[in-house]
Amino acid sequence: MCLGIPGRIVAITNSSAKLATVDVLGVQREINIACVLGENETVADCIGAWVLVHVGFAMSRIDEREAELTLQLLHELGEAQAEARTMREGAMP
Amino acid sequence: MTQSGMKFVDEFRDPHAARVLLRELELSIERLGATPGKPLQIMEVCGGHTHAIFRYALKDLVPPALEFVHGPGCPVCVLPMGRVDDCVAIARRPEVIFTTFGDAMRVPGSQMSLLQARAEGADVRMVYSPLDALALAEANPTREVVFFGLGFETTMPSTALTVLDAERRGIRNFSLFCNHITIVPTIKAILDSPGMGIHGFLGPGHVAMVIGTAPFEFIANEYKRPLVVAGFEPIDILHSLLMVLRQLEAGEAKIENQYARLVDPDGNRVALEAITRVFELREFFEWRGLGSIDHSGVRMRAAYARFDAEKKFAIPNVRIADPKSCQCGEVLKGAIKPFQCKVFGRACTPQTPLGALMVSSEGACAAYYQYARRSHIETAA
Ligand code: SF4
Numbered sequence: 001m002c003l004g005i006p007g008r009i010v011a012i013t014n015s016s017a018k019l020a021t022v023d024v025l026g027v028q029r030e031i032n033i034a035c036v037l038g039e040n041e042t043v044a045d046c047i048g049a050w051v052l053v054h055v056g057f058a059m060s061r062i063d064e065r066e067a068e069l070t071l072q073l074l075h076e077l078g079e080a081q082a083e084a085r086t087m088r089e090g091a092m093p
Numbered sequence: 094m095t096q097s098g099m100k101f102v103d104e105f106r107d108p109h110a111a112r113v114l115l116r117e118l119e120l121s122i123e124r125l126g127a128t129p130g131k132p133l134q135i136m137e138v139c140g141g142h143t144h145a146i147f148r149y150a151l152k153d154l155v156p157p158a159l160e161f162v163h164g165p166g167c168p169v170c171v172l173p174m175g176r177v178d179d180c181v182a183i184a185r186r187p188e189v190i191f192t193t194f195g196d197a198m199r200v201p202g203s204q205m206s207l208l209q210a211r212a213e214g215a216d217v218r219m220v221y222s223p224l225d226a227l228a229l230a231e232a233n234p235t236r237e238v239v240f241f242g243l244g245f246e247t248t249m250p251s252t253a254l255t256v257l258d259a260e261r262r263g264i265r266n267f268s269l270f271c272n273h274i275t276i277v278p279t280i281k282a283i284l285d286s287p288g289m290g291i292h293g294f295l296g297p298g299h300v301a302m303v304i305g306t307a308p309f310e311f312i313a314n315e316y317k318r319p320l321v322v323a324g325f326e327p328i329d330i331l332h333s334l335l336m337v338l339r340q341l342e343a344g345e346a347k348i349e350n351q352y353a354r355l356v357d358p359d360g361n362r363v364a365l366e367a368i369t370r371v372f373e374l375r376e377f378f379e380w381r382g383l384g385s386i387d388h389s390g391v392r393m394r395a396a397y398a399r400f401d402a403e404k405k406f407a408i409p410n411v412r413i414a415d416p417k418s419c420q421c422g423e424v425l426k427g428a429i430k431p432f433q434c435k436v437f438g439r440a441c442t443p444q445t446p447l448g449a450l451m452v453s454s455e456g457a458c459a460a461y462y463q464y465a466r467r468s469h470i471e472t473a474a
Contacts (some may be wrong), residue, residue: 003141003325004247004299017258032224032254035363052355055194056222057251059364060302060355073325077148078454086195086221 004054006067015043033058114331121338127158139297140167140455147464149327162427163457168244170449170456173381174413177202184215192226193241223255230267243272250364253371270402278389293337296322305360313346324352382421421448431458
């Protein structure tokens with residue numbers, strides 16, 4: 001829960017609400033990216049960016065190498081697949 | 094720069110670099126005069142670090158005169174029984190859909206866990222994000238959706254922003270049962286506890302990513318203990334340990350940032366603004382094993398009362414003492430090791446947790462149980 005998981009922003013779903021689609025290990029879901037937007041940045045500027053995602057919120061920009069490193073760490077801790085599964089399942093309304 | 098990702102990973106996993114760091118640690122410990130009988134105690138505050146320390150067997154790799162004390166940094170682990178009972182009471186209301194992170198489902202209450210409450214008919218659902226809970230509220234306008242918010246400053250922004258989103262979208266059947274806790278007063282309580290023998294700290298990387306490094310300054314200024322904000326790679330942890338020891342050797346106490354590639358010393362502005370808007374400090378908050386700690390939790394401000402489950406529902410709010418056989422408090426303070434608890438591995442296992450430290454893989458007891466047993470099996474094989 002606390003380590004977060006790296007993902008790549010692949011699409012914008014609602015720019016006023018700062019929502020985007022992120023791809024985490026092939027799982028795509030909507031997350032909030034308000035915390036990683038720079039002062040003069042638009043949501044669209046973030047497409048392609050790697051971010052660290054905590055419970056549905058991008059909390060930090062990271063570079064691709066950091067992303068790879070963190071994914072490997074989570075994999076070795078046995079948390080990567082579980083996190084991706086939870087992301088996919090969430091709660092279906 | 095066309096350095097491939099793989100190469101970078103290798104740098105961080107470089108056994109040579111690890112060996113150099115371990116050798117430096119050994120020399121530093123020698124100079125500091127620590128011995129296995131009188132070890133240097135370094136507390137890792139964050140449960141994520143605890144997990145990594147076990148996974149990579151760092152505690153067996155570092156010199157025996159260096160001892161990790163596993164801190165209270167697993168938010169699920171420190172949840173008191175009374176709060177779980179409150180969750181169960183809310184979840185059992187027929188109009189309520191109670192949503193929670195999966196980790197919290199198995200934490201024992203005085204009567205039952207949320208998982209057991211669900212088996213008995215309560216509508217408890219596991220979500221990945223508070224955003225999922227808000228979506229559930231929107232999709233079920235005749236129900237009351239309650240999100241069980243827990244965690245340190247790492248998850249606080251997510252619930253604060255979700256509440257602000259609920260307000261913006263006028264969703265009225267959503268509320269937050271706020272059990273967020275804040276790490277700084279808790280470190281202070283540990284520093285104030287009698288017999289405290291901790292020489293230095295590895296600081297929680299992702300909490301610092303949100304709040305910055307300034308809130309930790311008092312540890313250096315008032316308590317003269319070094320703290321190094323650390324990343325989660327094995328090399329990060331070893332490097333941070335060495336930074337702590339170097340300070341001790343120089344007779345210094347400073348807050349340093351080993352995880353600068355992610356942690357801005359000022360923290361995250363948007364996240365901090367959302368937190369301050371929605372939450373205020375409670376006078377005190379109850380922790381499992383540690384008792385009541387002043388200003389260690391947050392509640393929702395009056396302006397957001399209509400999204401506050403504590404205001405919306407009658408909450409029993411009964412304080413339940415930890416079971417007598419549990420020694421979670423002593424483990425959290427570093428006074429005993431998990432396997433020294435009388436019920437460890439007997440009455441208390443990850444399948445049947447008595448204490449919360451056995452529930453999540455970030456809890457010290459579950460980590461000992463999982464990894465100590467595994468290494469035992471590996472050596473036997
Ligand atoms: S073994 Fe169980 S009861 Fe004992 S300290 Fe660990 S979690 Fe608590």
